[in-house]
Amino acid sequence: MKTTYQLHGMTCASCAALVTKTLKSIDGINDASVNFATETATVEHDEPIALDTLNTSLAPLGKYSLSERHMHSESSASSMGMTEDEHRAHTGIGQTKAAKIAAANALRSQIRIGIPLAVIASLIMVLDLFVAMPLLLEEFFHHLLPIMATYVLFVIGVPYLKGLWRFIRTGHADMDTLVGLGTLTAFLASFEISVTELVPDTLPAVLEGVTYYEATIIIIVFITLGKYLEAKSKITASDAIEKLLELSAKTALVIRDGVAVEIAISEVVVGDIIRVLPGTKIPLDGVIVEGDSYLDEALVTGEPDPTHKGAGDTVIGGTLNTTGSFTFRTTAVGSDTMLARIVQMVEDAQGSKAPIEALVDKISAVFTPTVLAIAVLALIIWSVLGSPVLGLTAFVTVLVIACPCALGLATPMSIVTAVGTAARRGILIKDAASLELLALADTIVVDKTGTITKGAPEVIDFDGTDETLAILAGIESHSEHPLARGVLTYAKSRNITPATATNIEAVKGKGIIGVVAGVAYKVGSTAFVGAREDTTPYTTICIAREGGQVLATLHIADAVKDNAKDAITALHKLGKKVIMLSGDDQATADRIAREVGIDTAIGGVLPADKYEHIIRLQSEGRKVAMVGDGVNDAPALAQADIGVAMATGTDVAIESAGITLLHGDLDRLVQAIKLSKRTRANIRQNLFFAFMYNTLGIPLAALTILPPVFAGFAMAASSVSVVGNALRLKK
Structure with a gap:
């Protein structure tokens, strides 16, 4: 089993690597x-592990702790005798974001005081370099x-x-260690020089006037x-769940x-x-039992237009x-609702790691000790060469400029932002790897029904009158056949009221007989009503008077979705080969493929056979994405390199x-593929920035080419810059 906790006390990627290593060492943790x-x-x-056990193992590290992570509550505030605010605090709902805001506000209070002091220090430094200050002013600044x-x-x-x-107590170093050691060393060296200056002729000439305040x-x-x-950026990046x-x-x-x-x-x-x-929200998932309305489902499904529900x-x-x-009758509550499952899925995806992050984790684990070694080595070498001032400068600059934060944020910030963006567009991503x-x-395999087509019978054409359509609909209203629903939907779309039909008799596998206004009618296949054989590739339904002439003919098909052709064209532009698998005969599959521009259509495929087709394509060296309904196609979805479930509503x-x-x-x-491409590019950009920064910055710092101030x-x-670049994925 998997359990996710809120982790407190992290300041950099080295922290993450250290906590990961510690947790893995605990007995019972796989x-x-x-x-x-x-x-x-x-x-x-495998077995439950107490939170106290985990925190006890983290205690020697000094600052890390875990807490329970709750997103939903099964008990109401009233049932627990609490106010809504007390209930939210007790359950932890909204607490994570509140904690992040509080931390950001604390930092803001510090920089409101710090920035004026930094500006004054910068002006003093500039004046000292380029302007001959009066002795009184120089002494004032000096103190x-x-x-x-x-x-x-x-x-x-x-x-x-x-x-x-x-670091002194436990031997574990992180970014705070580097900054603390560098700035404290600079301050103590400067303070010693300031004190020594008070005693005449005791300070070496090489150190006169040299401070790092x-x-x-x-x-x-x-x-x-x-x-x-x-x-602030982290709060913005993870606002999808909120x-x-x-x-x-x-x-x-x-x-x-x-x-x-209520x-x-x-x-x-x-x-x-x-x-x-x-004008009110639907509280929970369910099925309408009475009434109808238009529902705005945009924020859950991404569909912009209100949908009629009855x-x-x-x-x-x-x-x-x-x-x-x-x-409506409630069908799901609590964590079983669609919204709760979406929230959980977004959470899990934002917390997951992309494959490329494994390399970053390995680098972060050894980064801080390596930087400490380089800084000490630079100090020793410059001091041996006779320049302790440059040695101290190099030591401080190397410690300060080394930034594991950029390295640690490069991948997860891109993932968090991309997953949130996808969720707002009706695209749920299970994990970063997906x-x-x-x-x-390079190959997109699609199921026909419900993916390319609407998955429901639809009238393609009708050659009769409105009166005939009313009679046809009246008789079909007594049928449970799926094709009958297509006829009724078509009649409703033309505002035709079904006629009253009696004496209904269903003839299995052929059609249905009924009486309207005293006249008997037969509805069904051409052979059943005695009509001429139809050669179109569609299903044909005819209506005829009993023993008389054919009054009308209509064709029904599982119609292609309105945007299917444009989507297939867009997939081709992205360089994807599209293959359609269908349980229909090959002729029907070929017709649908031609209509929307699919590269290859394979008919007569049973759900169980789709799995074998995926394996065959993979054996040819293809990277396969399988797109299906997520239920019947489960084996194929699992076998594919990436499975994509097409779904509507609670299905x-x-x-x-x-x-x-x-x-x-x-x-x-198409949107998901484009977002995936952008995310991969964004991660590579972030990693480039982070690696380039450290690769160039540390050597320049060790050679004293960069001053400590610039390093900070x-x-x-x-x-x-890494966080800002990741946030571009929100657009």
Whole structure:
């Protein structure tokens, strides 16, 4: 089993690597992973493991702790004797975002004081380099800087000093360790020089006037500013879950003893009858029993236009009722609802790791110790060469400029942002690997029914009068055959009221007989009614008077979806080969393929055979994405390199595929592939920025080409640039 916890105390990618290693070492833990961007830890275990056991193992590291992660509650505030705010705090709902906002606000308070001090320090540094200051002003600044640096280091810089103290106690280093060691070293060296200057002729000439107070101030303020911007960006990147949670209604009008009573959502049970009024949210999933309306399902399915729903249709909790009023029977509550499953899926996907991140994790694990070694080596070499000032400069600059944050954020920030963007478009991504692999698929295998076609019989043409259509609909209204539903839907679309039919007699496999206004009619195949054989590739239904002439003929087919052809064209432009598998005969499959432009159609395929077709394509070296209904096609979806489930309403089978398209049309697939390509490119860009920054920055720092002040600015800028680049995926 898998359990995900909220992880507190992380400041960089090295933290994530250290916590992962520690959790994996605990008895009973089969595997563990930590996501720096979402600040979560997921552990795999066979038997339940107490949270206290995990936190006890993390305690020696000094600052990390785990807490339960709740997104939903089965108990209402009233049932627990709490206010809504107390209930939310107790269950943890919304607590994660609140904690992030509080942390960001604390950083903002610090930089409001720190930035003016950094500006003053920068001006002093510029004046000292380029302007001959009066002796009085120079002395004033000379004594002001130590005071400012003391405040910045020991107030704003407390997290970094704590990081250094943890390193001394436990031997585990992270980004805070590097910054704390670098700035404290610079401050203490400067302070020693300041004190020594008070005693005449005791300070070596090479150190006269050499202090790093400005560097201490500017470095800490810049890095804290970078952390603040990073914290704000994380809140923005993960707002998809918050937006989904906001869709949930808090109460429902439940019919009890014939009276509508407003109760909390958590008190509703499966089978309850709920009344929905115009302009209100659908509280839970269910099936309409009376009434009809148009529902706005855009925020759940991504479909922009309101959808008409009537008796027998499914409704999804969180969607909006626009005009009519109706009642429905509840079919799912709590964590079983569509909205709850979507929230859970988005959470899981944002917390998962892309395959490329495994390499980043390995690098992050050895990054901080390596940087410490380089910094010490630079200090020793410069000192041996006779320049301790340059040695100290190199030591501080290397420690400050090395930024594992950018490296650790490169992949997860892109994943978090992309998954959230996809969810808002009606595309559910199960994990980061699915998102990454979709772009690599070169062959798209699609199921015909429900994917390319609408999956329901539809009248293609009708050559009779409205009166004849009314008679035909009246007789077909007594039939349970799927084709009859197509006829009735067609009549309704033309505003034709079915005639009253009596004496109905169904002839199995052939048709149906009925009487309308005293006249007997036969409805069915050409052979059944005595009509001439039809040579079209469609299913033909005829109506004729008993023993008389044929009055009308209509053709029915599983019609192609309106956007299928455009979607197939778009897939071709993306370089994808499209293959359609169909249970229909080859002639029907070929006709559909020609109509929408599919490359290859294979007819007569049973659901169980689709699995074998996927294996055959993979044996040819193809990367296959299988698109199906997520239920009958489950074996093929599982075998494919990436499975994509087409789904509508509560029929979605979220567990059957890596990606689920909520509104069930191929346009979403095209969007998903494009987003996958953009995400892969975004991750590569972020990794390039991070690796280039560290590859160039550390050697330049060791050679003292970069001053410490620039190192602090560059370190903050690197993390912010990676986060900012990832947020472009929201567009």
